[in-house]
Amino acid sequence: MTKGHLAPFPTVWDSTIRSAFVACPRQFFWGYLNHLRKSGLSVHLHFGGCFAKGLEVTRKSFYAAGESASSALIRGCNAIVEQWGEAEFPDVPPRSPAANKTLPSCIDALASYFEEWPLAEDRLQPYRFNGVPAVEMSFAVPIVGTAHPVTGDPLIYAGRFDMLGYWEDADSVFICDEKTSSNLGNAWINNWKMRGQLTGYVFGARQYGLNAAGCIVRGIGILKSEITFTQVIETRPEWQVQQWLSTLRYDLNRAAAMWAQAAELETPRNAFPQALDSACSSYGGCPFLDLCDSEHPERWIGEYDTLQWDPLRRVGE
Amino acid sequence: MPDFAMQDLRIRVLRAIELQKQYEADPEHFPEELKVQLQIPAEEYAKIIEAIRQERRSAEPSKAVKTKAAKAKSAAAAVMPLDDFMNELHGGLK
Numbered sequence: 001m002t003k004g005h006l007a008p009f010p011t012v013w014d015s016t017i018r019s020a021f022v023a024c025p026r027q028f029f030w031g032y033l034n035h036l037r038k039s040g041l042s043v044h045l046h047f048g049g050c051f052a053k054g055l056e057v058t059r060k061s062f063y064a065a066g067e068s069a070s071s072a073l074i075r076g077c078n079a080i081v082e083q084w085g086e087a088e089f090p091d092v093p094p095r096s097p098a099a100n101k102t103l104p105s106c107i108d109a110l111a112s113y114f115e116e117w118p119l120a121e122d123r124l125q126p127y128r129f130n131g132v133p134a135v136e137m138s139f140a141v142p143i144v145g146t147a148h149p150v151t152g153d154p155l156i157y158a159g160r161f162d163m164l165g166y167w168e169d170a171d172s173v174f175i176c177d178e179k180t181s182s183n184l185g186n187a188w189i190n191n192w193k194m195r196g197q198l199t200g201y202v203f204g205a206r207q208y209g210l211n212a213a214g215c216i217v218r219g220i221g222i223l224k225s226e227i228t229f230t231q232v233i234e235t236r237p238e239w240q241v242q243q244w245l246s247t248l249r250y251d252l253n254r255a256a257a258m259w260a261q262a263a264e265l266e267t268p269r270n271a272f273p274q275a276l277d278s279a280c281s282s283y284g285g286c287p288f289l290d291l292c293d294s295e296h297p298e299r300w301i302g303e304y305d306t307l308q309w310d311p312l313r314r315v316g317e
Numbered sequence: 318m319p320d321f322a323m324q325d326l327r328i329r330v331l332r333a334i335e336l337q338k339q340y341e342a343d344p345e346h347f348p349e350e351l352k353v354q355l356q357i358p359a360e361e362y363a364k365i366i367e368a369i370r371q372e373r374r375s376a377e378p379s380k381a382v383k384t385k386a387a388k389a390k391s392a393a394a395a396v397m398p399l400d401d402f403m404n405e406l407h408g409g410l411k
Binding site for chain 2: 111
């Protein structure tokens with residue numbers, strides 16, 4: 001990145017990119033226009049990616065390939081070991097919650113998950129398209145009412161969820177999303193009431209003709225010596241989806257307008273204002289603090305890696 | 318010494334994956350004596366997974382962890398019961 005150079009505006013958006021933009025437009029500028037990433041691997045992202053891979057392989061082995069539950073679990077564990085690779089996190093403080101996110105705890109979490117929700121008896125069974133179970137699904141939908149600042153085409157909203165399930169008790173289709181966490185208390189449960197990521201999933205499913213009633217969020221608590229679980233059911237009536245869509249349009253068009261303004265500036269980042277509030281310190285601190293608290297951020301960009309975020313791929317793939 | 322079972326599993330799984338690639342690339346010339354390492358027997362694998370879990374269970378949780386676990390259980394108990402949810406879903410209360 002050189003002075004005056006402006007990176008292309010993203011054509012495909014997802015909840016992660018939108019979340020960065022609404023938290024702080026400058027965070028979006030560094031992370032999703034210039035694709036900067038703090039050097040080193042995040043234990044949380046790595047752990048979550050390995051666990052999701054284990055779930056996917058176990059479910060596909062059982063529901064699609066017809067293997068036994070025990071054989072499917074073995075395949076899931078193999079997938080975790082392979083994806084974990086040689087990763088080590090020596091900088092994680094030993095007594096912190098992050099220290100619980102290890103390869104053994106990931107294997108433990110997978111085995112415990114399928115004890116809590118056994119493959120054959122789980123009330124939420126995968127929805128099937130022509131007999132194929134809907135495990136790991138992605139969607140990409142053009143958002144009418146938005147425009148790319150260069151091409152003028154509608155921007156695309158994409159997402160990927162763990163499973164589309166049919167819940168017989170409710171006679172309804174639900175999106176199932178698993179979240180690993182170190183704490184599954186009330187604060188965790190209240191996270192999902194308004195969460196746009198979930199509303200976006202429901203929107204995506206409905207665009208493909210599936211009248212999803214909402215999302216089931218399954219929390220997997222990774223503690224030092226045990227695994228805990230919580231399940232939250234979130235419905236999304238159509239008015240709420242439309243409310244989300246309207247907000248999404250507003251945010252995407254606002255980002256496009258900032259980009260168009262940046263194209264006229266010698267220092268494009270100045271078109272993306274800093275939030276200068278809790279976004280700078282939440283979740284252990286914004287990864288771009290070293291850039292924002294410098295008068296000459298260009299001097300620090302070399303400390304960062306470059307990695308383009310792909311909304312349709314999982315971390316680690 | 319922690320993680321004995323995990324280290325054993327990790328080494329064997331990675332070895333099996335590597336051998337599997339060699340086998341798929343050239344099955345005719347794959348050494349017969351290595352075929353036994355292509356897969357860990359299911360019963361043995363299940364025992365290793367259980368050993369990994371037992372090693373973790375035997376770790377003494379800190380007071381903070383106990384509090385977190387208790388909070389999670391209490392929060393889970395407060396989640397809407399299925400019957401209430403079904404009423405809400407089909408009763409149009411939203």
